[in-house]
Amino acid sequence: MASKCTKTKCVKSGKDNLQCIQCYQCENKFHIKYVGLRDEAFEVTRGFDSFKWFCDICLKKLCNVKTLSKIMLNSNSAKLDSLDRPDSKLSAEISTFKSDLKSSFATVGQEVKKNIECVNLEVKTVKKKLTESIDIKDRERNIIIFHLQEGEDDKIRVKNILLKLSDDIKDSHIKYVTRLGKKNESSTRPILIVLDSLMSKETVMKNAHKLKLMSVELSKVWISNDLTPEQRS
Incomplete structure (x- = not known):
């Protein structure tokens, strides 16, 4: 029986599954034609063991993590500022907490940036390989x-x-x-x-x-x- 497809997801079934690509994040499968992936591009991606493909929804989530982190940091900083009192001990504790919080978010931000850079590098590598394959085919x-x-x-x-x-x-x-x-x-x-x-x-x-x-x-x-x-x- 042929694969049954919704507007977004492909159900694994028989040989048709070979023409599907799986999102690394949500693990849903998509028909390559639905996501606009040409047969030549699909064949190239299968040659990369470390290749990770993300669907539009997951890619947007990944790109928005850094922005979300900044929003959360600003929100928490505002709440902490409202707790400031003349009492020096409380102010010191709050200051220490804010410093630790900023350090934690900085670490998260660096990790997200690193992951995005890795994804971008792999995309550029695949794009270059695909362009070369199409050029060879045309000639x-x-x-x-x-x-x-x-x-x-x-x-x-x-x-x-x-x-x-x-x-x-x-x-x-x-x-x-x-x-x-x-x-x-x-x-x-x-x-x-x-x-x-x-x-x-x-x-x-x-x-x-x-x-x-x-x-x-x-x-x-x-x-x-x-x-x-x-x-x-």
Whole structure:
């Protein structure tokens, strides 16, 4: 039976539970689609053993603890001030109590701040990893051609080269061709080619070594995957 969902919580049931994410605080489970979590993001979070996800309600509670602590401190301080009397012993006891109370709240505040910083750090780490994964996914059908002499007919020349590499490559497989960067007389800009599928890209890469056999001009030309800055570093 499929999982039964309310507007906020998911009931654990069968394989559908694999598409749920559990709040670390309240331990309720939520459908990833309900909380706006993409499949790629969900897969990334499963790779982090220390990853802790909080639902909106619990996250708001966590962020409001520091504010609540300050409100409580101000309220208690006001009540203690109203108890001040000329009697020096009572004043000393109240002063000591206030000092201890402030110290306790300071400790709580520091712990809350530390926890929030840890959560923020993990969120940034997951966000960076997710961005990188999406970037890699977006580039998986792309190839880059280097050292092909620039000309007005770049697109036609690129298509002719790819069509000659393999009979399995058709004109319709080549979706987009463009030079990268600003034109510079001292260097040749690489060419970005977007293909229609990963299969077409793999066919091109498998036959890329044939470039050197086509002509002297193409002997120095080479084809590469479209890597992200993170992959190139």
